Structures are given as C-alpha cells and as structure tokens.
Amino acid sequence: MNAKPFDNxxxxxxxxxxxxxxxxxxxAVFCLLLIVGTGALVAERKPIxxxxxxxxxxxxxxxxxxxxxxxxxxxxxxxxxxxxERPEFSADIFDVTLSYDGIFTIPTVGTVRLGRPVLHxxxxxxxxxxxxxxxxVVEALAKEPEGxxxxxxxxxxxxxxxxPEGTLQFAVDGAIAGGALTSxxxxxxxxxxxxxxxxxxxxxxxxxAKLNNGxxxxxARVVLRNAxxxxxxxxxxxxxxxxxxxxxxxxxxxxxQISFSAASGTLAARSAMLQSAKAAxxx
Numbered sequence: 001m002n003a004k005p006f007d008n009x010x011x012x013x014x015x016x017x018x019x020x021x022x023x024x025x026x027x028a029v030f031c032l033l034l035i036v037g038t039g040a041l042v043a044e045r046k047p048i049x050x051x052x053x054x055x056x057x058x059x060x061x062x063x064x065x066x067x068x069x070x071x072x073x074x075x076x077x078x079x080x081x082x083x084x085e086r087p088e089f090s091a092d093i094f095d096v097t098l099s100y101d102g103i104f105t106i107p108t109v110g111t112v113r114l115g116r117p118v119l120h121x122x123x124x125x126x127x128x129x130x131x132x133x134x135x136x137v138v139e140a141l142a143k144e145p146e147g148x149x150x151x152x153x154x155x156x157x158x159x160x161x162x163x164p165e166g167t168l169q170f171a172v173d174g175a176i177a178g179g180a181l182t183s184x185x186x187x188x189x190x191x192x193x194x195x196x197x198x199x200x201x202x203x204x205x206x207x208x209a210k211l212n213n214g215x216x217x218x219x220a221r222v223v224l225r226n227a228x229x230x231x232x233x234x235x236x237x238x239x240x241x242x243x244x245x246x247x248x249x250x251x252x253x254x255x256x257q258i259s260f261s262a263a264s265g266t267l268a269a270r271s272a273m274l275q276s277a278k279a280a281x282x283x
Contacts, residue, residue: 062132074098075110083120088131091117093155109150116156123163148179159186165195170207181216184209188222201225215263216249239272 063084070077075097081087093115098107122129130137157172168191174184188205205222224240248263 061135083132086120087118088120088133089118091115112150112152114152114154114157116158117154118158118160120160120162123161125164128161149176151178152176166191166193180211181209182211197231198227198229200227214250215247217247218249219243219245237271237273241268241270243268 062082065081067079068076069079075095077096078094080089080091080094082089091114093113095111095113095115097110099110100107120131122131152175154172154174157174159170159172161168169189170186171189172184172186175182184207186207188202188207190204191202193200193202201224203223203225205220207218207220209216209218211217221241221243224242225238227237227240229235229237244265244267246262246265249260250262251258251260253259
C-alpha cells in the first residue's frame with residue numbers, strides 16, 4: 001500500500017507566525033465591518049437622526065415629522081412638522097448651526113433660522129395654549145436660562161391665534177440676539193371679531209419693534225371697517241383707525257417683578273362716523 005505523501009502546506013501554520021497571521025485576518029475582517037458599518041451609518045444618518053428626534057418628542061406625547069436636508073457636524077437643515085393633522089408648528093426651513101468648545105465636547109446651538117414657520121395657538125380668554133407643545137413650553141419656561149441663548153431669525157413666518165371671538169393671523173418677521181428681541185414686524189390679516197364687549201370687522205393692522213441702544217422702539221396701527229360697542233353706551237363706528245407709538249421702552253426684573261419705563265408715547269384714534277346704537281336703530 002502506497003502512503004500519501006505528507007503536504008505541510010495543508011496544515012495551519014503553527015507558532016508565533018501563525019498566530020500573527022490569524023490575528024491579521026481577524027483585524028482585517030473587523031476593519032472591513034467597521035468601514036461597512038460606518039458607511040451605512042453615514043448613508044442612513046438622516047433617517048436615524050429624524051427617528052431620534054421624533055422618539056424624543058413622542059415621549060412628551062408630541063407627534064412629529066422631521067426630514068433632514070443636510071446633517072453635518074457643524075449643523076443641520078431640516079423640515080419640521082409638530083402636532084397632529086393640523087400641526088401646531090411647522091417650518092419649511094429649520095437651519096441650525098452648532099459650535100464646539102473642544103473636540104470631544106457637547107455642541108451648543110449657535111444660530112437658528114426659521115424659514116416659513118407656522119405656529120398655531122388658542123386663547124380661551126385667560127390663557128394662551130400651544131396645544132400638544134404646551135408641556136415643552138412649560139418645561140422651557142420653568143428652567144433658568146443658561147447664557148444668552150442662540151441668535152434666532154424668523155423669515156416669512158405665520159402666527160395664528162384662535163379664540164371663541166374669532167381668529168387672528170399675523171405675518172411675522174423677526175430676530176433675537178443675545179437673549180433680547182432686536183427686531184419684529186407683524187401684519188394682521190383681515191378678520192372678523194365677535195366678542196361680548198364689541199364686534200369688529202378688521203381691515204388689517206401692522207406692528208413693528210426694533211431695539212435701539214438697549215431700548216425698544218415700537219409702533220402699532222389697526223384699521224377697522226366697522227365696530228360696534230355693546231356695553232354701557234352702545235355705539236357703532238365706521239372706518240376706524242387706531243395707532244400708537246412708544247419709544248425708549250426699557251424693563252428691569254428684580255425679585256420676580258418686572259418694571260417698565262418709556263421715554264415717550266403717542267396714541268391716536270380716528271373714525272369717519274360715530275353713532276349711538278339707538279340713533280342707528282331709529283334711522
């Protein structure tokens with residue numbers, strides 16, 4: 001019987017060289033898995049980040065939709081909808097920049113830019129409510145502010161207040177820097193207001209405010225087509241224009257109290273017709 005020749009190449013290598021070979025193979029496989037896993041995380045980082053944000057809000061009972069257009073170490077751009085079928089808040093552009101004090105530090109929010117944001121609120125005569133966002137608002141107001149906060153810019157925003165008397169809708173642009181309002185402009189859309197004290201057909205209105213040397217200058221104007229006062233001495237008015245201007249507004253907070261002061265202020269009202277309700281009935 002012929003014995004098969006022994007082939008040493010078929011046996012696994014022994015000794016330190018063989019162990020090093022197996023170690024290099026394991027290391028190569030590990031590096032390959034790490035590269036593949038990192039590539040998958042990079043490719044799927046936007047859905048993962050969206051899932052984390054949505055999960056956090058859901059723990060507060062808030063349904064949301066988040067879509068990231070850009071996600072990087074320096075910040076992100078996303079589209080956001082928060083709320084149910086009619087979101088309490090939405091923004092077509094939610095642009096956030098992040099800043100770092102060191103390589104391994106937790107980032108802080110540097111700037112926030114909101115493009116075409118929409119905020120829906122309700123007012124019951126006593127309290128302004130933010131719907132499903134109310135728990136987050138209460139939590140944020142209860143915390144002591146840490147530093148001045150980020151700079152915030154609002155572009156082409158919409159702010160809606162729904163009340164039993166009617167709905168007020170404002171087109172809003174504004175900016176906040178260093179924890180203080182630096183500029184704000186708001187335009188009121190035409191609406192109808194039916195309340196226990198008066199009824200009004202609102203033609204529109206506008207409001208503006210700007211920070212000037214640490215003091216706030218503001219102005220407001222509201223135009224009513226018709227207005228009817230119901231209490232005490234009922235009266236009807238037409239083509240009413242009310243305007244106000246306040247300059248040099250400053251405020252201080254001490255011992256949980258806020259005090260205001262203003263350098264100057266004016267108030268003007270004009271009506272094309274003022275008629276008592278009794279005279280209008282007789283006519």
